[in-house]
Amino acid sequence: MSSSALALSSDRFAGRSEEVVEPASPRAPVWRGGIVAALAWAAAAGVTWTWPDITPWSRSGLLGAVECTLGAALFLLAFAGNRGRLAALRPWDRWLGAGAVLLTLWQILTAKTAILPLPFFPPPQSILEVYTDDSARLLESAARSLLLLLPGYAIGGAVGFANGVAIGWWKQASYWGHPILRFVGPLPATAWLPLAFFVFPGSQSASTFLIALATAFPVAVLTSSGVKGVNAAYYDIARTLGASERFLILKVAIPAALPDVFVGLFMGLGASFAVLIVAEMMGVKAGLGWYLQWAQGWAAYANLYGALIVMALLFSSLIALLFTVRDRVLAWQKAIVRW
Amino acid sequence: MVTLVHSPATTGLSVQVRGVHHAFDTPGGPLPVLDDVTLDIEPGEFVALLGPSGCGKSTLLRLLAGLEAPSEGKLGADKVRIVGPDPSRLLVFQDPTLYPWRSVRGNVALGLEAQGVDPQQAAARTDRTLRLVGLGGFEQALPSELSGGMAQRAALARVLVNDPRLLLLDEPFGKLDSLTRMTLQTEILRLWRDAGFTVLLVTHDVEEALLLAQRIVVFSPRPARIVREVAVEEPYPRRRDNPALQSLRRDILASLGHAHEL
Ligand SMILES: Nc1ncnc2c1ncn2[C@@H]1O[C@H](COP(=O)(O)OP(=O)(O)O)[C@@H](O)[C@H]1O
Numbered sequence: 142m143s144s145s146a147l148a149l150s151s152d153r154f155a156g157r158s159e160e161v162v163e164p165a166s167p168r169a170p171v172w173r174g175g176i177v178a179a180l181a182w183a184a185a186a187g188v189t190w191t192w193p194d195i196t197p198w199s200r201s202g203l204l205g206a207v208e209c210t211l212g213a214a215l216f217l218l219a220f221a222g223n224r225g226r227l228a229a230l231r232p233w234d235r236w237l238g239a240g241a242v243l244l245t246l247w248q249i250l251t252a253k254t255a256i257l258p259l260p261f262f263p264p265p266q267s268i269l270e271v272y273t274d275d276s277a278r279l280l281e282s283a284a285r286s287l288l289l290l291l292p293g294y295a296i297g298g299a300v301g302f303a304n305g306v307a308i309g310w311w312k313q314a315s316y317w318g319h320p321i322l323r324f325v326g327p328l329p330a331t332a333w334l335p336l337a338f339f340v341f342p343g344s345q346s347a348s349t350f351l352i353a354l355a356t357a358f359p360v361a362v363l364t365s366s367g368v369k370g371v372n373a374a375y376y377d378i379a380r381t382l383g384a385s386e387r388f389l390i391l392k393v394a395i396p397a398a399l400p401d402v403f404v405g406l407f408m409g410l411g412a413s414f415a416v417l418i419v420a421e422m423m424g425v426k427a428g429l430g431w432y433l434q435w436a437q438g439w440a441a442y443a444n445l446y447g448a449l450i451v452m453a454l455l456f457s458s459l460i461a462l463l464f465t466v467r468d469r470v471l472a473w474q475k476a477i478v479r480w
Numbered sequence: 481m482v483t484l485v486h487s488p489a490t491t492g493l494s495v496q497v498r499g500v501h502h503a504f505d506t507p508g509g510p511l512p513v514l515d516d517v518t519l520d521i522e523p524g525e526f527v528a529l530l531g532p533s534g535c536g537k538s539t540l541l542r543l544l545a546g547l548e549a550p551s552e553g554k555l556g557a558d559k560v561r562i563v564g565p566d567p568s569r570l571l572v573f574q575d576p577t578l579y580p581w582r583s584v585r586g587n588v589a590l591g592l593e594a595q596g597v598d599p600q601q602a603a604a605r606t607d608r609t610l611r612l613v614g615l616g617g618f619e620q621a622l623p624s625e626l627s628g629g630m631a632q633r634a635a636l637a638r639v640l641v642n643d644p645r646l647l648l649l650d651e652p653f654g655k656l657d658s659l660t661r662m663t664l665q666t667e668i669l670r671l672w673r674d675a676g677f678t679v680l681l682v683t684h685d686v687e688e689a690l691l692l693a694q695r696i697v698v699f700s701p702r703p704a705r706i707v708r709e710v711a712v713e714e715p716y717p718r719r720r721d722n723p724a725l726q727s728l729r730r731d732i733l734a735s736l737g738h739a740h741e742l
C-alpha cells in the first residue's frame with residue numbers, strides 16, 4: 142500500500158503529515174549560518190591564541206586548537222551539501238555561533254582580564270585541563286553513578302508499574318494502596334536517607350532502595366490513574382468479543398495507559414537523579430555526587446564545573462534515551478512532551 | 481464484491497425480550513429507562529428500533545449484548561437466557577472506538593485473539609473480512625489515518641470476523657456524512673442477505689429504518705415503552721421515493737409525535 146493511495150482515499154490522512162519537509166533542491170545550497178558559525182569559532186581561536194593570559198594557562202594552546210578545529214569542521218560542512226546525518230545540525234547554526242561568542246566572552250572575563258576572579262570563576266582552559274588531566278577519575282565517577290542509578294531505577298519502575306496497574310484495576314488494591322500513595326508519596330525520597338543508611342547493610346543497597354522509591358511513586362501514581370482513566374467503551378468492546386480479565390488488563394488497560402506510564406517514568410527519572418546525587422554526597426564514596434563533594438573540599442572549582450557538565454550530559458542523554466524508547470513504543474501517538 | 485466466504489451458513493439467533501424493566505442508579509434516585517419491553521425477533525430478521533434520543537434504545541442493546549443485566553425481566557437468545565457477553569452477539573457503536581495503538585488489522589483481529597484462535601488462521605480471516613468491508617490495502621494503517629466512514633467499516637469488520645449470529649447496531653451511521661451513510665447502508669443490507677445473521681438496528685432516522693428493516697419497533701420517550709410495531713414488506717433494494725414507504729413514514733412520524741412536520 143503506497144502512502145499516496147492512503148492519502149487519496151482517506152480524507153483525514155492529511156492531518157498526519159504536518160511536519161513540513163523542506164524541498165530538496167537540485168544543487169546543494171551553501172549553509173550560510175554554518176559559515177557564520179565557522180568564522181565565529183575562528184575568531185574565538187584567534188582571541189585564545191593572540192591575547193595573552195593574565196597568568197599563563199597551560200591549556201590555552203589546546204583550547205585554541207579545539208576552537209580552530211570546530212571552525213574548520215563547520216566550514217567544510219557548510220559546503221558539504223544538505224546530506225547525511227550532520228545536516229541535522231543546520232537549524233542549530235545560531236546556537237553554534239552563539240557558543241563561540243559565549244565561550245570567548247567567558248574567556249575574556251576570566252583568563253584574559255580577570256574581571257571575574259579566581260577561584261570561583263575558572264576560565265574555560267582550566268576546565269579543559271580537568272578533562273585532559275582528570276578524565277580517568279571523572280569517567281569512573283560517571284560510570285559508578287550510572288551503575289548505582291540504573292538498577293534502582295529499573296526496580297522502582299517495575300515495582301511502581303505493577304502496583305499502579307493493580308491499584309488502577311482492582312477495587313481492593315485501590316482501597317488499600319491509594320491512601321498510602323496519597324500519604325507517603327509526597328515525602329521526598331531523600332527524607333528517608335538517614336533511616337535507609339541505618340537500616341540497610343551498606344550504602345549501596347540503601348541508595349538503590351532510595352532511588353527505587355523515588356522512581357516507584359510517580360510511576361505508580363501515573364500508571365494507576367492511566368488505568369482508571371481508560372475509555373470504558375474499550376472494555377465493553379473487548380468483553381463482547383470474548384476477552385478474559387487477563388486479556389483486558391494486558392491488551393486493553395496497559396496499552397491504553399502507556400502514555401501516562403511514560404510520563405511517570407519521566408518524572409521518576411528526574412526524582413532518581415536528585416536522590417542519586419544526594420546519596421553519593423552523603424554516604425556512597427563514589428560517583429559524580431561524590432566527585433562534586435570532593436572537588437568542593439579541595440576548592441577545585443574547575444573540577445566542580447567540569448563534573449557538572451559531565452552530569453548534565455549524562456542525565457540529559459538518559460532522558461533523551463527514555464524519550465526515544467517512548468516514541469518507539471507510542472509510535473501510534475503524536476508526541477506530546479518534546480525533549 | 482466478494483460474498484462472505486468463511487461461513488456461508490451463519491444462522492441468525494432468535495431474540496426474546498420478556499417484561500424487561502431497567503433503571504439506572506443516579507444521584508437523584510433511580511432513573512427508569514426501559515418500561516415493560518416485550519419483543520420477539522425471528523432468526524435472520526432485520527428489525528429497526530426507532531425512538532427519540534435518550535429514550536433507552538442503547539440500553540436495550542447493551543442488555544442484549546450481555547454488558548448489563550436488566551433490573552427486571554428476562555432476555556434470551558435462541559431461548560437461552562442472556563447472562564453475559566458472548567461473541568455470537570456483537571455490538572457496533574455509533575463511535576467506531578478502534579484501539580488507537582493497534583493497526584486496522586490488529587483491531588479487527590481483536591476478538592479472534594481474545595478467543596485464542598490460531599494466529600495464522602486469524603490473520604487469514606481478518607484480511608478476508610477487511611476485503612469484505614472494502615478495507616483491503618489498509619491492513620497496516622492506524623485508526624488515526626482513517627476517515628470516519630473507513631473507521632466505521634473497520635469497526636464493522638472487527639465484529640463480522642467473529643461470525644456473529646446477532647448483530648446489534650447502535651446508530652452506526654449516525655455521525656457519517658450522507659453519501660458515506662448511504663453506501664454503508666447498502667453494504668449492511670448486502671452483508672445481512674449474504675450471511676444470514678439477525679440484525680437489530682437502533683436509529684432515530686425513520687428513513688433509514690424504512691430502507692433497511694423488515695420490521696420497525698417504535699419506542700416512546702424515556703422510559704422506553706413499545707408504542708408500535710410496523711412491518712415493512714417492500715422488497716429490496718428499496719427506493720427512498722417508494723410511495724408505500726412515504727406513507728409509512730408519515731404514519732410513523734405521527735406516532736412519534738411529529739405530525740406537524742409532514
Ligand atoms: N450508565 C448509565 N448511568 C446512568 N444513566 C444512564 C446510563 N446509561 C444511560 N443512561 C441514561 O439512560 C437514558 C437512556 O439512555 P440510552 O439508552 O443511551 O438512550 P438512547 O440510546 O435511546 O438515546 C438516558 O437518559 C441516559 O442519560
Ligand SMILES: [Mg+2]
Binds near residue numbers: 538
Ligand atoms: Mg443511544
